[in-house]
Amino acid sequence: MDPTRQAITPELRRWIVEQARAGQPPDGVLAAMRASGWHEDVAIAAIEQALQDFLQEQGIAAPVPVPAPELEGSPSVVRAGDRDVQVLLQMALPRVVVFGALLSAAECEQLIELARPRLARSQTVQQATGGSEVNAARTSRGMFFQRGENEVVARIERRIAALLHWPLDHGEGLQVLHYGPGAEYQPHHDYFDPAQPGTPTILRRGGQRVGTVVMYLNTPARGGGTTFPDVGLEVGAVRGNAVFFSYGRAHPVTKTLHGGAPVVEGEKWVATKWLREGVFT
Structure with a gap:
């Protein structure tokens, strides 16, 4: 599949949500999409959109920015x-x-x-x-x-x-x-x-x-x-x-x-x- 022509359709998002409801972890969904010819960047974007829709259906809002210390590299x-x-x-x-x-x-x-x-x-x-x-x-x-x-x-x-x-x-x-x-x-x-x-x-x-x-x-x-x-x-x-x-x-x-x-x-x-x-x- 040409990644420039891959569209994230409502049907695709519904399929991803169905996988989530069935207990399929996101990395499993990503692997299945890649095996079907989806470009990884497109697949990840589709999963993120679909799961955010799913969370909102469950009454869980999108996360907001939070305070965070700079701990990159695990400093002591x-x-x-x-x-x-x-x-x-x-x-x-x-x-x-x-x-x-x-x-x-x-x-x-x-x-x-x-x-x-x-x-x-x-x-x-x-x-x-x-x-x-x-x-x-x-x-x-x-x-x-x-x-x-x-x-x-x-x-x-x-x-x-x-x-x-x-x-x-x-x-x-x-x-x-x-x-x-x-x-x-x-x-x-x-x-x-x-x-x-x-x-x-x-x-x-x-x-x-x-x-x-x-x-x-x-x-x-x-x-x-x-x-x-x-x-x-x-x-x-x-x-x-x-x-x-x-x-x-x-x-x-x-x-x-x-x-x-x-x-x-x-x-x-x-x-x-x-x-x-x-x-x-």
Whole structure:
């Protein structure tokens, strides 16, 4: 077949979707098309178009750009603006990266002491209304800093922006949380559910959340890790380290269901930075 005359027809896209519904993996479909004379570039484009149509039929929107560190070549250390940061672990699905020494010990202590007088029972976003509420699934105490509120917060925000190649103004204010013995945050997603009536109100302030950075401000004696139940991963809470994960779709297919495991002994302090599609106001 002459690749310049190969057309991606509705019939071809339907056939590809039928193969997907039957459980045929994309590389199998590609091999079958190549065996039938399809040029590889045309076949790949057809598969991408057809599978995107298939995902939209299932209520899964096309992915949006997300924050991302530069990890080509699997470096063990990356530069984050003013600081070298270790790369301890990375996964493709979910997209998870664990960073070592994102914060200094002094920065961790500063955030704790600045936050301590302002702690109150943590709330969660009420997606039915766009407001917030106390939720039994979240038993921590917390507070929010305004973006750039003080020198240490501004420095950390600049570092995260440089590390993840994401604009500084596309982030919410830093949240600091304190968990005592037995406190936890049960598994949840950080994106806002498109099916909830309050979501359009929430999205007016910067669009969807597309990434999360959880920074550990101390090391609990036992427990308190960040869990990803869909993939059986638990990231230990170690002072100065951080776990980053991104989600280009507001859908469980991202496998970014996560939670804060109960603190078994001691206490846990974390600082969380949520990143948005657009300018957060």
